Amino acid sequence: xxxxxxxxxxxxxELRRGCLTLAVLAQLRQERYGYTLRKALAxxxxxxxxxxxxxxxxxxxxxxxxxxEWREEEKRNKRFYRLNADGExxxxxxxxxxxxINASVLKALDASPSETSNTAL
Amino acid sequence: xxLLDRYLQAVRKHLPWQRQDDIIAELRANLEAQLEEKxxxxxxxxxxxxxxxxxxxxxxxxxxxxxxxxQQYLIGPTLFPIYRxxxxxxxxxxxxxxxxxxxxxxxxxxxxxxxxxxxLFAAPGFLLTVAAWATLVFAVLEYLVARQIVNIPxxxxxxxxxxxxxxxxxxxxxxxxxKPKSFASAIAEIIFGFFWLVWLxxxxxxxYLLLGPGAYYVSALPYKLAPIWVPVYWCIVACGALQLGWxxxxxVRAGWQKTHPLLPLVYRAGGLVPxxxxxTTKDHALVxxxxxxxxxxxxxxxxxxxxxxxNMSVNSVCAVLSILxxxxxxxxxxNTRRKRLAASH
Numbered sequence: 001x002x003x004x005x006x007x008x009x010x011x012x013x014e015l016r017r018g019c020l021t022l023a024v025l026a027q028l029r030q031e032r033y034g035y036t037l038r039k040a041l042a043x044x045x046x047x048x049x050x051x052x053x054x055x056x057x058x059x060x061x062x063x064x065x066x067x068x069e070w071r072e073e074e075k076r077n078k079r080f081y082r083l084n085a086d087g088e089x090x091x092x093x094x095x096x097x098x099x100x101i102n103a104s105v106l107k108a109l110d111a112s113p114s115e116t117s118n119t120a121l
Numbered sequence: 122x123x124l125l126d127r128y129l130q131a132v133r134k135h136l137p138w139q140r141q142d143d144i145i146a147e148l149r150a151n152l153e154a155q156l157e158e159k160x161x162x163x164x165x166x167x168x169x170x171x172x173x174x175x176x177x178x179x180x181x182x183x184x185x186x187x188x189x190x191x192q193q194y195l196i197g198p199t200l201f202p203i204y205r206x207x208x209x210x211x212x213x214x215x216x217x218x219x220x221x222x223x224x225x226x227x228x229x230x231x232x233x234x235x236x237x238x239x240x241l242f243a244a245p246g247f248l249l250t251v252a253a254w255a256t257l258v259f260a261v262l263e264y265l266v267a268r269q270i271v272n273i274p275x276x277x278x279x280x281x282x283x284x285x286x287x288x289x290x291x292x293x294x295x296x297x298x299x300k301p302k303s304f305a306s307a308i309a310e311i312i313f314g315f316f317w318l319v320w321l322x323x324x325x326x327x328x329y330l331l332l333g334p335g336a337y338y339v340s341a342l343p344y345k346l347a348p349i350w351v352p353v354y355w356c357i358v359a360c361g362a363l364q365l366g367w368x369x370x371x372x373v374r375a376g377w378q379k380t381h382p383l384l385p386l387v388y389r390a391g392g393l394v395p396x397x398x399x400x401t402t403k404d405h406a407l408v409x410x411x412x413x414x415x416x417x418x419x420x421x422x423x424x425x426x427x428x429x430x431x432n433m434s435v436n437s438v439c440a441v442l443s444i445l446x447x448x449x450x451x452x453x454x455x456n457t458r459r460k461r462l463a464a465s466h
Binding site for chain 2: 033034050052054056058077078079
């Protein structure tokens with residue numbers, strides 16, 4: 001991997017990190033277990049590695065944003081997650097923040113079309 | 122399935138022991154569901170190769186387990202800038218102390234090249250030990266602060282705890298380097314340089330200018346300076362004359378405001394020449410007896426003591442001048458690199 005590719009990969013991961021949390025919180029307004037959550041995110045175009053998603057669920061739960069319960073489904077015990085009240089509040093706040101950032105970036109892109117036309121494409 | 126079991130077993134080994142069962146049970150449920158779906162899509166069980174590919178894509182067991190652990194730092198981002206500064210200061214002081222200690226150790230006994238080589242090879246080990254201790258202290262601090270076992274506001278001040286009013290006033294020299302020399306100080310330098318040279322040239326004929334009334338007592342002593350002091354003396358005179366001449370040229374060229382960065386290094390290197398001349402004197406005999414045939418038996422031991430002390434002083438001066446020269450070279454390299462970087466940006 002070249003230095004430029006490495007830099008891009010680092011910046012891409014940095015950019016994705018916060019977005020992943022928001023996407024997971026959005027999906028977990030509805031109860032899901034790990035694998036179905038991963039599938040739902042992938043169906044929406046956001047592919048997440050198992051080694052990233054499953055530990056993230058644990059972290060969000062320990063931060064008090066999710067609740068989980070073990071339940072049997074299709075003859076297999078699975079751990080289901082969903083947002084709790086604090087998680088709902090946090091999601092609303094983060095969504096507002098994300099929308100504001102998104103709007104700012106779009107505004108900046110509109111302000112300098114010549115410089116960013118390639119990126120926009 | 123056996124490969125998945127082996128994978129999960131390997132992941133378990135790297136997980137925090139309190140949560141191993143829970144995490145593995147969840148991971149197994151998720152991965153088995155994924156595997157079942159894959160097999161349902163294919164309409165057959167995965168072949169050994171396909172199974173291996175799938176497991177490989179999950180990441181190594183260590184990698185998978187690492188994500189379940191909280192993010193850990195040996196020294197975190199809050200303490201790291203302080204650690205870096207402390208480490209830098211500790212290493213600079215350790216180098217100075219080590220050089221002085223080795224110089225003193227070398228001059229207090231008959232110096233051998235092997236001792237110098239040993240001292241040089243031992244230096245990295247000594248500096249690494251200093252760095253290791255500094256790192257260890259900060260790693261312990263990080264552990265204590267991160268777990269809120271201790272609270273050190275001086276190290277981790279809360280955000281907003283600083284006051285802009287406490288910022289140092291602007292440096293008048295800005296970032297452009299050293300403060301330019303004033304015309305008055307350039308003139309004063311030339312006047313003092315001239316008188317220093319005149320004084321130096323008068324000292325051999327009029328030693329009381331150096332020793333005061335003590336000159337008469339010294340002349341009565343049975344000792345004299347070794348002949349090597351003559352070239353050493355003329356070296357010092359030449360250095361003074363060169364410095365004075367250069368300062369005069371700079372004044373005429375109106376270039377006194379900014380000293381050339383190489384000049385201090387040239388002066389320091391020039392200062393080393395007479396010291397090295399003294400160090401290379403045969404048998405380190407810098408002081409001799411005026412009448413050795415008469416006084417050698419009586420004053421030989423005292424003379425050795427005097428020479429030992431004078432040599433020790435010359436060695437110390439050499440060590441200090443060498444450190445100053447090396448420090449100057451390092452500073453010049455760093456300044457040049459900084460300017461080059463600034464220019465490239």
